[in-house]
Amino acid sequence: MASLPDTDTIDLLRTRARHHAEHFTLPLRDRNWRGKTGEHAGTGSGSSLDFQDHRVYLPGDDPRHINWQAYARSGQYSLKLYREEVRPVVEILFDISGSMFADQPKAIRSLELLFFAIASAEFSAAMVSLFLLKDRRWKLIPRPTYSGQAWLAEIGTDQVTESSLPPNVAEAPLKPRSLRVLVSDLLYPAEPDSLLRALTREGGKGLVLAPFAETEEDPPWRGNCEFADTESRILHHRRVDSSLLLRYRTAYRDHFARWKAASRRYQVPLGRIPSTGSFEESLRSEALPSGVIQLS
Numbered sequence: 001m002a003s004l005p006d007t008d009t010i011d012l013l014r015t016r017a018r019h020h021a022e023h024f025t026l027p028l029r030d031r032n033w034r035g036k037t038g039e040h041a042g043t044g045s046g047s048s049l050d051f052q053d054h055r056v057y058l059p060g061d062d063p064r065h066i067n068w069q070a071y072a073r074s075g076q077y078s079l080k081l082y083r084e085e086v087r088p089v090v091e092i093l094f095d096i097s098g099s100m101f102a103d104q105p106k107a108i109r110s111l112e113l114l115f116f117a118i119a120s121a122e123f124s125a126a127m128v129s130l131f132l133l134k135d136r137r138w139k140l141i142p143r144p145t146y147s148g149q150a151w152l153a154e155i156g157t158d159q160v161t162e163s164s165l166p167p168n169v170a171e172a173p174l175k176p177r178s179l180r181v182l183v184s185d186l187l188y189p190a191e192p193d194s195l196l197r198a199l200t201r202e203g204g205k206g207l208v209l210a211p212f213a214e215t216e217e218d219p220p221w222r223g224n225c226e227f228a229d230t231e232s233r234i235l236h237h238r239r240v241d242s243s244l245l246l247r248y249r250t251a252y253r254d255h256f257a258r259w260k261a262a263s264r265r266y267q268v269p270l271g272r273i274p275s276t277g278s279f280e281e282s283l284r285s286e287a288l289p290s291g292v293i294q295l296s
Contacts, residue, residue, distance in 0.1 A: 003107050010111065010149055016279070017115035021123045024116070024283055025296045026181065026207065027269070028088050028124050089175050090121035091129045095167045095184035096155045098230035100211065109211045109275040109282065110183065116279070117181045117209070118146070120293075129175075133167035133184075135231075140173075165231075166190045169198040176202040183209045186255075187216075192262040199268055206268035207292050210259075213275045217252060221245065 005013070056078055067078045094114050101107040121128045130141040132154050141151050166188040174180060180199045186192075186208070199206030221240040228235050238244075256272065263270040271287030287293045 003101050003104050004152060004155060005104065005108055005111070007149055009108070010152070013108065013111050014115045014119075017112065017119040018123075020112075020116050020279060020283075021119035021296075023280070023296055024120065024288070024293045025124065026090065026117065026120045026179065027291060027294050028090075028121075028126065028179065029294070088121070088124060088126040089129075089178040090117075090124075090126040091131065091172075091174050091178045091180050092117045092121070093131045093133055093167065093169060093172065093180060093182045093184075095182070096132050096134045097167070097185075097187075099187045100185055101155060102230050103213060103215075103275075105275040106185075106211055106213045109273060109279075110185075112279050113183045113209045113211055113273060117183065121179075121181075126179075131172050133169065133172070135165035136168045136171075138168055138172045166195055169195055170201075172198075174202070174204060176204070178204050180204050180206045181209065182206065183211070185212055186210050186259055192259045193266075196262055196266040196268050200266055206266070208259075208263065208268060208270040209287065209292060210270065210272045211275055212272055218249065219245070 004010075056076070070076070070078050092114065100110045118128060118130065128143065130143075130146045132139045132141060132151070139154065145151050167182070167184055169180075169182065182195075182199060196206065199208075224237065224239050226235060226237050260270060269291040271283075271290045271292035273282045273287055274285060275282075277285075283293055288295070
């Protein structure tokens, strides 16, 4: 069942995210961009102060870029080319599966990661899109909407889904060559390859911020327990002994080992973010070393 913080806490998380974005950033400097005019280096030629190359002057070229010193030496017109400045395109894919909000600390950390990704992208003057993902459904949230709280009603407690379905990244209308930031706990049995391929299609660059609760790694289950599936809401009873706990821990560890191996194959940095500790401490534990985020 979804466990959302109250509206005052959500406002506080959004305010803190802008502070975090002054110290940490998405890795926007690590690639060249194509798009509208902005502050980041592009792949074409433009009018910034970053000199790139020379070429022969052609009719119709801007005469302001003629290299007059070279003309005085050679008698031939040539142009100075400068690297194009463009606005990055950042598409944030937020998994709203029930497991992301299974308890209050994890719900808060999930929202902190979302608000940080938005604040970091906007701080870099990027064009930002937010997609909500749940099983096979996706929904684009316009900027005026995601700056408020009404869209959080999408994270409802009445939507029963199949627990085995991963977020449907493949059908979301992502822009070519964008930076795709997936915020998801990755708690579904599907293999990671199809999702990671979708994150990198059409020249895109993928990142994964994966919040987790420590009780997922080492659950306090003992004896006769009642379990509720966070997606399907199906209840079942099970007696938990030491051998079952060992099998669970092994499966959990192997699951994320496969994700990390696949993320290296697809060159999609992945950072698992604990729900305990301060937000800054949680980022430094794995997100910063893995390259999912950088220091500003």
